[in-house]
Structures are given as C-alpha cells and as structure tokens.
Amino acid sequence: MKQFMHDLLLVAKKDLRIEIRSRVIINQVVPFALLVLVLFGFALDADQKTLRAFSPGLFWIAVLLSLLLAIQRSVSLETANDSLTGLKLAGLSPVAIFFGKSVAIFTQLVFLEIFLTGGIIIFYGSVIEDPTLWVVAGLITALAVSVTGTLYGALASGLEVRETLLPILLLPVLAPVLIGATKAYSGALGETVSNGWQWTGLLSLFALIAATLGSLAYGVLVEE
Amino acid sequence: MSAGKMLKQNQGVTSSPKSRLLGFATLLGLVTLFVFAFFLTDPDVRLHPTTGEEIGQFDAVRLLYLHVPMAIIGPYLAPLVGAVASIGYLIKRTPWWDVTAHAAIEVGAIFCGLVLVQGSIWGRPVWNTWWEWGDVRIMTTLILFLMLLGYLALRRVVADEHKQARRSAIVALVAAINLPIINRSVEWWESRTLHQKSTLSELKIEDLTFFTLMMGIVVFLMLFTWLVLHRFRLGWLEKESLKQEALTAIEERRAVAVTNEEETS
Numbered sequence: 025m026k027q028f029m030h031d032l033l034l035v036a037k038k039d040l041r042i043e044i045r046s047r048v049i050i051n052q053v054v055p056f057a058l059l060v061l062v063l064f065g066f067a068l069d070a071d072q073k074t075l076r077a078f079s080p081g082l083f084w085i086a087v088l089l090s091l092l093l094a095i096q097r098s099v100s101l102e103t104a105n106d107s108l109t110g111l112k113l114a115g116l117s118p119v120a121i122f123f124g125k126s127v128a129i130f131t132q133l134v135f136l137e138i139f140l141t142g143g144i145i146i147f148y149g150s151v152i153e154d155p156t157l158w159v160v161a162g163l164i165t166a167l168a169v170s171v172t173g174t175l176y177g178a179l180a181s182g183l184e185v186r187e188t189l190l191p192i193l194l195l196p197v198l199a200p201v202l203i204g205a206t207k208a209y210s211g212a213l214g215e216t217v218s219n220g221w222q223w224t225g226l227l228s229l230f231a232l233i234a235a236t237l238g239s240l241a242y243g244v245l246v247e248e
Numbered sequence: 249m250s251a252g253k254m255l256k257q258n259q260g261v262t263s264s265p266k267s268r269l270l271g272f273a274t275l276l277g278l279v280t281l282f283v284f285a286f287f288l289t290d291p292d293v294r295l296h297p298t299t300g301e302e303i304g305q306f307d308a309v310r311l312l313y314l315h316v317p318m319a320i321i322g323p324y325l326a327p328l329v330g331a332v333a334s335i336g337y338l339i340k341r342t343p344w345w346d347v348t349a350h351a352a353i354e355v356g357a358i359f360c361g362l363v364l365v366q367g368s369i370w371g372r373p374v375w376n377t378w379w380e381w382g383d384v385r386i387m388t389t390l391i392l393f394l395m396l397l398g399y400l401a402l403r404r405v406v407a408d409e410h411k412q413a414r415r416s417a418i419v420a421l422v423a424a425i426n427l428p429i430i431n432r433s434v435e436w437w438e439s440r441t442l443h444q445k446s447t448l449s450e451l452k453i454e455d456l457t458f459f460t461l462m463m464g465i466v467v468f469l470m471l472f473t474w475l476v477l478h479r480f481r482l483g484w485l486e487k488e489s490l491k492q493e494a495l496t497a498i499e500e501r502r503a504v505a506v507t508n509e510e511e512t513s
Contacts, residue, residue: 179415183405192401196394197426200433241418
C-alpha cells in the first residue's frame with residue numbers, strides 16, 4: 025500500500041510539475057473556460073437573469089469542454105516519447121499510474137472550478153447559497169470526471185484520430201454526471217428547489233464505479 | 249484484397265443453407281407481420297366514458313407492432329449481447345468474441361436509431377410532439393445510441409487488431425454498466441414520463457392485437473439473428489482477408505530477399 029501511494033504520488037507530481045512548468049492550464053485552459061462562459065453570455069443575449077438561471081449547466085459544460093483539453097494534454101505527455109512504456113519499465117503498477125494521472129487531472133479541474141466559480145459570480149451575478157454543497161459536489165464531480173476521463177484518454181491514446189474520437193466516446197458516458205452536477209449546483213445556488221445532496225450521492229456512486237472500473241480496465245489497456 | 253472483392257469472388261459466402269432458410273422465414277414473417285399490423289388489426293379507437301367522444305391512438309397504434317419489438321432489441325438485447333461478448337473477449341482473447349460483439353452492437357445501433365426515428369413519428373400524432381425532453385426511455389435510448397456510435401467510431405479507427413478489440417470491449421462494457429445510472433439520473437432529472445408503464449396493459453389487448461405484437465417480437469428476433477449472423481461472417485472474412493494480405497506481403501518480401509541473395513552469390 026505504501027509503495028502504491030508512493031507510485032501514485034510520483035505519477036501525479038510528474039504530471040503536475042510538467043503542467044506547472046509548461047503553464048498550459050493557466051495560459052490556455054483557464055482562459056478557454058472563461059471564454060466559454062463569455063460566449064454563453066453572448067449566445068443568451070447577455071440577460072443576467074437568464075444567465076443566472078442557467079449558470080449551473082453552463083458552469084459544467086465549460087468544465088467538460090476544458091476537461092477534454094486537459095485529457096488530451098495528459099495523454100500526449102505519455103505518448104510523446106512513449107513515456108508510458110518507461111513508466112511500466114520502471115515497475116510502476118498500472119493501477120498506480122491510473123490513479124496518479126487521475127489525481128493530476130483532478131487537481132487541475134479543481135483549480136479550474138475555482139476560476140469558473142469566480143467567473144459566474146462576476147459575469148452572471150450568481151450567489152452561492154449553500155457553499156458546503158457547492159464545494160462537496162464540485163470535488164466529487166471533479167473526481168468522477170477525472171477518473172472517467174483518464175480511462176477514456178487511455179482508450180483513445182495512440183490512435184490517429186484521438187482528438188475527434190475522445191469527445192464522442194467520453195461525453196455520452198458523462199451524461200449522468202452533467203445532469204447530477206447541474207442539479208446539485210442548482211440546489212447550491214438556490215435557483216431551483218432540487219435536492220442537491222441526493223444528486224451528490226448519485227455523483228459519488230458514479231465516481232466509485234468509474235474508479236473501480238477504470239483501475240481494472242487501465243491494466244488491460246496498458247498491457248499493449 | 250478487400251472483403252468486398254473477396255465476397256464478389258465467393259458469391260454468397262456469408263450465407264449458408266441454414267441462414268438462407270432463416271432469411272427466407274424472416275422475410276415471410278415480415279410480410280405477414282405487415283399484413284397483420286397494417287390491415288388485419290383494428291385501429292385503436294375508444295369512446296370517452298362521459299362525453300362519448302372517439303379517443304385513442306387510431307391508426308398510429310399500428311406503428312407499435314414494429315416499435316415494441318425494435319425497442320426490445322435495439323436498446324436492450326443487442327447491447328447485452330455486445331457486453332457479454334466483450335466480457336468473453338476479455339477472458340478468452342479470441343477473435344470470435346470480438347467479432348460477435350462488433351456484429352451485435354452494429355446491428356443494435358441501427359435498431360436504436362430506427363426506434364428513435366420511428367418513435368418520434370409515432371409520438372407526433374399521439375403525444376403531439378416529435379420529441380419529449382425528460383422522458384426517461386427516450387433520453388436513455390438516445391444516450392445509448394450515441395455511445396454505440398462512439399463504439400462504432402472506435403472500430404473504424406485503423407489500429408492493431410488486438411489493441412482495437414481490447415479497447416472496444418472496454419467501451420462496450422462501460423456503456424452497458426453506465427446504462428442503469430443514466431436511466432436513474434434521467435428519471436430523477438425530470439420525474440415524469442409519457443411512456444406507458446406497460447404498453448400491453450394500456451392497449452386493453454384483444455386477441456388479435458396481442459397475437460400481432462407477439463408475432464412482431466418473434467419476427468424481429470429472427471431478423472436480428474439473421475443480421476448479426478451475416479455481420480459476424482462479414483467481420484470474420486474481413487479479419488481473414490487482412491491476415492491474408494499480411495501473409496502475402498511477407499511472402500513477397502521473402503521472395504525478393506531470396507532473389508537478391510541468389511544474385512549476389
């Protein structure tokens with residue numbers, strides 16, 4: 025277990041260190057997510073009342089679109105110099121690699137969510153009425169999408185059409201997460217009467233299944 | 249040589265006497281089903297208990313004889329067969345399971361698409377809408393359909409045979425496991441449905457209606473089996489032809505090497 029945690033942190037730290045040094049997240053992904061928020065504003069006629077009503081959904085759409093970018097980055101790190109083989113040769117277990125990469129994406133998403141929260145407060149005038157629910161649902165959703173994304177990133181990696189294949193494979197699978205997270209955030213914003221905690225429960229279930237399935241499947245995928 | 253060319257050279261190679269018999273029986277069944285569904289059964293007309301006004305689905309009910317069987321196969325049976333075959337592949341690692349999963353899911357995707365289109369056509373006169381957001385079954389079927397399209401897109405990508413089979417098996421399994429969660433989430437999302445709890449009880453089934461519906465299910469199961477069988481054989485031939493291509497290429501290389509060696513000596 026100690027070895028496992030060590031390996032996991034090693035992979036996570038490696039990915040995060042590369043991200044921090046390349047500054048892709050801060051220079052490209054965060055501005056992209058904010059741009060999406062602004063574009064929604066244009067598309068919905070800049071009516072703050074409408075934007076406030078839709079802000080939970082728009083928030084998560086922005087997160088999912090940015091997730092695609094983050095996953096593509098994460099995959100390209102391993103395929104660039106066939107680093108994955110290097111990791112395997114170094115004796116790291118596939119499960120540790122899987123969770124390590126997931127933790128790295130999770131961290132980036134949490135970072136992104138903080139910016140987006142600021143974004144919807146400033147641009148859409150949203151008011152968070154239940155901050156606990158906001159934080160818990162945000163963390164669990166980030167976990168659910170990062171483990172699923174890591175698995176699907178591996179599924180699409182090394183294929184010529186990776187960029188176009190990843191969204192069509194990943195987004196339908198994340199449909200229940202989008203519904204759940206949007207409902208949970210609607211509850212946290214007090215926009216609609218929805219049982220946010222119940223939705224957070226569903227999100228946790230999804231995260232649990234995705235993590236279990238992902239860790240099992242990742243081993244099968246990296247034997248290639 | 250492409251599978252298409254190969255097929256041309258060996259005409260009827262995806263059929264066998266037994267599958268031809270099944271195909272013929274299916275065709276006969278389809279014609280009979282159409283006659284029953286569109287001519288022999290009555291339209292759904294009921295009288296309103298108080299006003300005495302004519303209500304019901306009228307002729308639109310006839311579409312249900314096709315819709316119900318397709319809805320059993322497309323979103324339920326086919327993905328189930330695909331998922332079981334995918335588990336089979338991950339355990340056995342033989343191409344048989346892989347080709348079976350591909351065949352079942354490809355045919356399933358077609359049925360899923362048809363169910364959505366045909367359901368929409370039926371919904372227009374009966375529910376007065378082409379599309380109903382928040383209906384659990386429609387949304388679940390749509391998301392499943394999109395996942396199946398993703399699976400087929402992955403199958404189209406040129407990659408190493410085993411790599412592709414492994415990845416496809418995982419995608420099929422995730423889709424199958426995710427399905428109940430999608431269903432639940434949509435149900436909570438908009439806890440209303442226009443779909444009847446059971447179409448059978450809603451229609452106050454008479455003998456002929458019930459018979460036609462059951463016949464529809466049997467005929468469509470035959471059609472599904474026939475289509476999957478042929479798709480499987482085609483998939484198998486495709487694999488074989490690729491193998492043959494590789495072998496021929498190796499042979500050619502060898503021949504060139506031998507000639508070169510002879511020339512130098």
